[in-house]
Amino acid sequence: MLSKNDIDLYKQFVKTIFKMRYKGSILGFLWVLLKPFFMFLILFVVFSSVSGQVGNLTSQQYAVYLLSGLVIYTFFQEGITWGLNSIMERAGLIVKINFKREIVVISALTMALINFGINLLIIGIIGTVLGVQFSLLGIAYILLIGVVMFLGMYGIAFFTSIWMVYVRDLAHIMELVLQLMFYASAVFFPIEMIPEQYQFIVRYNPIALFIQAVREALINQNIMNVKFVLLSLLLSIILIIIGNKYFKKKILKVAENF
Amino acid sequence: MEKDIAIQVKNVTKEFKVPVKGNKNTLQERFLNPFQKTHYREFIALKNLSFDVKKGEFFSVIGPNGVGKSTLLKIVSGIYVPDEGSVEVNGNLVPFLELGVGFNPELSARENVYLNGTILGLTKKELDKYIDEIFDFAELRDFADMSIKNFSSGMAVRLAFSIAIRVKSDILVLDEVLAVGDAEFQKKCYAYFDSIKGTKSILYVSHALSSVSRYSDRVLWLKEDRTYEIGDPAEILEKYKGSL
Numbered sequence A: 001m002l003s004k005n006d007i008d009l010y011k012q013f014v015k016t017i018f019k020m021r022y023k024g025s026i027l028g029f030l031w032v033l034l035k036p037f038f039m040f041l042i043l044f045v046v047f048s049s050v051s052g053q054v055g056n057l058t059s060q061q062y063a064v065y066l067l068s069g070l071v072i073y074t075f076f077q078e079g080i081t082w083g084l085n086s087i088m089e090r091a092g093l094i095v096k097i098n099f100k101r102e103i104v105v106i107s108a109l110t111m112a113l114i115n116f117g118i119n120l121l122i123i124g125i126i127g128t129v130l131g132v133q134f135s136l137l138g139i140a141y142i143l144l145i146g147v148v149m150f151l152g153m154y155g156i157a158f159f160t161s162i163w164m165v166y167v168r169d170l171a172h173i174m175e176l177v178l179q180l181m182f183y184a185s186a187v188f189f190p191i192e193m194i195p196e197q198y199q200f201i202v203r204y205n206p207i208a209l210f211i212q213a214v215r216e217a218l219i220n221q222n223i224m225n226v227k228f229v230l231l232s233l234l235l236s237i238i239l240i241i242i243g244n245k246y247f248k249k250k251i252l253k254v255a256e257n258f
Numbered sequence B: 001m002e003k004d005i006a007i008q009v010k011n012v013t014k015e016f017k018v019p020v021k022g023n024k025n026t027l028q029e030r031f032l033n034p035f036q037k038t039h040y041r042e043f044i045a046l047k048n049l050s051f052d053v054k055k056g057e058f059f060s061v062i063g064p065n066g067v068g069k070s071t072l073l074k075i076v077s078g079i080y081v082p083d084e085g086s087v088e089v090n091g092n093l094v095p096f097l098e099l100g101v102g103f104n105p106e107l108s109a110r111e112n113v114y115l116n117g118t119i120l121g122l123t124k125k126e127l128d129k130y131i132d133e134i135f136d137f138a139e140l141r142d143f144a145d146m147s148i149k150n151f152s153s154g155m156a157v158r159l160a161f162s163i164a165i166r167v168k169s170d171i172l173v174l175d176e177v178l179a180v181g182d183a184e185f186q187k188k189c190y191a192y193f194d195s196i197k198g199t200k201s202i203l204y205v206s207h208a209l210s211s212v213s214r215y216s217d218r219v220l221w222l223k224e225d226r227t228y229e230i231g232d233p234a235e236i237l238e239k240y241k242g243s244l
Helices: A006-023 A030-051 A061-089 A102-131 A136-166 A170-184 A196-203 A208-220 A224-255 B025-030 B069-075 B109-119 B126-140 B153-164 B183-196 B207-216 B233-243
Strands: B003-021 B041-056 B059-062 B084-089 B093-094 B171-175 B201-205 B216-224 B228-231
Touching: A006 B109, A006 B126, A006 B183, A030 A102, A061 A102, A061 A170, A061 A208, A061 B025, A102 A224, A136 A170, A136 A208, A136 A224, A136 B093, A170 A208, A196 A208, A208 A224, A208 B109, A208 B183, B003 B069, B003 B201, B041 B059, B041 B084, B041 B201, B059 B069, B059 B109, B059 B207, B059 B233, B069 B084, B069 B093, B069 B171, B069 B207, B093 B207, B109 B126, B109 B153, B153 B183, B201 B207, B207 B233, B228 B233
Parallel strands: B059 B201, B059 B216, B093 B171, B171 B201
Antiparallel strands: B003 B041, B003 B084, B216 B228
């Protein structure tokens, strides 16, 4: 199983990625907070000033609506992208030394999880300023959703990180898919703004459903999409089990195919 | 496998498929030529190779470029899998196909000691214990907090070597990394190998025939026609030099 060294290696990888991301910039670690905050501010100012009121949401509600959409979508985007690139990025190491390759994948996803945690903190801060009443159950539910997404993306990364070695186009394809998902998940506009016949796109889109659950928990202190979240949890665990097997088998040949 | 054997290589064959025209790693070529099968040239790196490295033995591999020496080391190190045959390793094997794997130029020397040391199998606790000795051996104590990118290549390699000798291993796999740095530091490297001779099993690939003859107990000569000879260093080296 996992040795002491494996755990230390995992910590080293996460630390290194974290340090490298903000190395050399003057504000350094602050960017972790500033980037999502300004992203939020831009979308908020653009949408609430263009239309005055967004759908039937008050601007306070819209702020929370937008924040939760952004945070969940960002988690998804980073988890998928970093998981996809994880093995490729460590090619130099993988051809030189034999260590548990899974550590590379899990550290990439951990990075996304850390960012997600930080972004939740931002929701907490902005939400408090705006006078949102957080419920304990709601917070617990949001954390559960984070865990489910993490597990699901970890399972997906077992496949995509390997495929990426053979088909480099995946990086570009994934970028487009993620862009599409951004619009198909109603991150920054109310679902009602979509014509009725297309609303199914949002209603059957897992990311949109996660976002919706988080929004309800924050705005109306309401727990919804429970069945979907639990089903996702189950599927994620199955995906990890199958993915792990697939990964173990395919990783043997990866070093000679970079 | 017998108890006194550290590495057992049995009938190992490794072939690589090299795409003849370009690399079909992108979909573009597959789209443009949907019916054209990718043509591969088969390149046999190793063919039916068998040998043992005994415990405590210094075993060297020599041969011209492209005879599969590095491939062999990668197979023994578990980075490649052989197409046929098997490799068995008895003990804790650490490969040094390059010194300073995972070194990150942006990070400080100290951070890199932890990164590289952990990659080589040390725990954080052990590195906490060794870190001073590592910098002392490398003679880089005053540079511990400097970025590696500001190091000369000699300094970086000295640091890497000093970490490497701390790694717990019964078996070392070395690709041209016996003595590094300036003449002064190379003496320290040789002294280190003199001191461990007989206690660790070493599989060593090199073109530096002088160090091969100085340390080896036996030598494996890989030839271009994929045959090989194993034997006493003096005898094999003489034949090898004669073939050049």
